[in-house]
Amino acid sequence: MTDTLPTVSRRGLMLVMSSPSGAGKTTISRALLERDPAIGMSVSATTRAPRPGEVDGKDYHFVTVEKFHEMVEQREFLEHARVFDNFYGTPRGPVDAILRSGRDVLFDIDWQGTQQMAQNARADLVSVFVLPPSVEELERRLRGRAQDSDEVVKKRMSKAGDEMSHWPEYDYIVVNVDLDKSIAAVQAILAAERLKRDRLVGLPDFVTRLRGEE
Ligand SMILES: Nc1nc2c(ncn2[C@@H]2O[C@H](COP(=O)(O)OP(=O)(O)O)[C@@H](O)[C@H]2O)c(=O)[nH]1
Numbered sequence: 001m002t003d004t005l006p007t008v009s010r011r012g013l014m015l016v017m018s019s020p021s022g023a024g025k026t027t028i029s030r031a032l033l034e035r036d037p038a039i040g041m042s043v044s045a046t047t048r049a050p051r052p053g054e055v056d057g058k059d060y061h062f063v064t065v066e067k068f069h070e071m072v073e074q075r076e077f078l079e080h081a082r083v084f085d086n087f088y089g090t091p092r093g094p095v096d097a098i099l100r101s102g103r104d105v106l107f108d109i110d111w112q113g114t115q116q117m118a119q120n121a122r123a124d125l126v127s128v129f130v131l132p133p134s135v136e137e138l139e140r141r142l143r144g145r146a147q148d149s150d151e152v153v154k155k156r157m158s159k160a161g162d163e164m165s166h167w168p169e170y171d172y173i174v175v176n177v178d179l180d181k182s183i184a185a186v187q188a189i190l191a192a193e194r195l196k197r198d199r200l201v202g203l204p205d206f207v208t209r210l211r212g213e214e
């Protein structure tokens with residue numbers, strides 16, 4: 001269990017971040033991981049090809065379509081979905097291990113995966129939808145990232161409207177204008193959610209000791 005305060009242990013939470021491609025969820029997630037040792041990242045499996053600079057096992061587990069379907073058959077995923085023209089899924093094992101250690105797990109998954117997680121683990125889920133300031137800025141960021149072909153950029157922009165229509169399904173909304181402010185906003189969400197009473201599993205004993213009832 002992670003100590004939220006020096007003396008009160010708590011249950012780890014699952015922080016999901018979704019957004020249309022290019023809105024900034026990966027950048028925000030990476031910053032959170034660098035700044036907060038109490039967070040572990042869920043590394044998804046995907047059938048999409050690695051982008052320049054992506055490392056197998058760190059950014060994704062890059063697998064074949066056959067392997068992916070085998071993992072589905074073996075019920076290895078907490079959730080999985082077809083996004084754009086590829087398959088993506090969250091391996092169950094590492095998530096359980098991080099939660100059991102009392103740390104929080106950060107997920108970068110789409111609205112379909114978030115719906116599945118909400119069905120299976122609503123109490124532990126905290127969901128954040130990241131919106132771009134404008135469609136023009138979204139396209140500028142996608143192109144500026146220079147990791148996708150022109151065709152892929154066009155395809156992702158065409159889907160952005162559908163993705164953004166799912167914002168009402170999320171607990172929190174961050175419009176990612178200034179990156180540092182967006183990172184601070186998600187850190188504030190985490191800080192508050194970590195103090196929610198029903199996550200502070202060590203509180204009854206702590207208060208008992210405070211009141212000298214032992
Ligand atoms: N359901 C689900 N979606 C995922 C998973 N991993 C990534 N995604 C989503 O798949 C979409 C495409 O991800 P990616 O190819 O990395 O492109 P990006 O959105 O431009 O970073 C994004 O919306 C991700 O949130 C996963 O394990 N499950």
Ligand SMILES: Nc1ncnc2c1ncn2[C@@H]1O[C@H](COP(=O)(O)OP(=O)(O)O)[C@@H](O)[C@H]1O
Pocket residue numbers: 019020021022023024025026027028141142144145176177178179180182
């Ligand atoms: N607030 C911001 N202002 C300007 N550029 C940003 C901002 N947030 C992210 N970016 C840039 O936009 C591009 C897309 O960000 P990324 O995190 O890859 O988006 P996503 O993971 O949502 O597809 C990256 O080049 C990133 O550096």
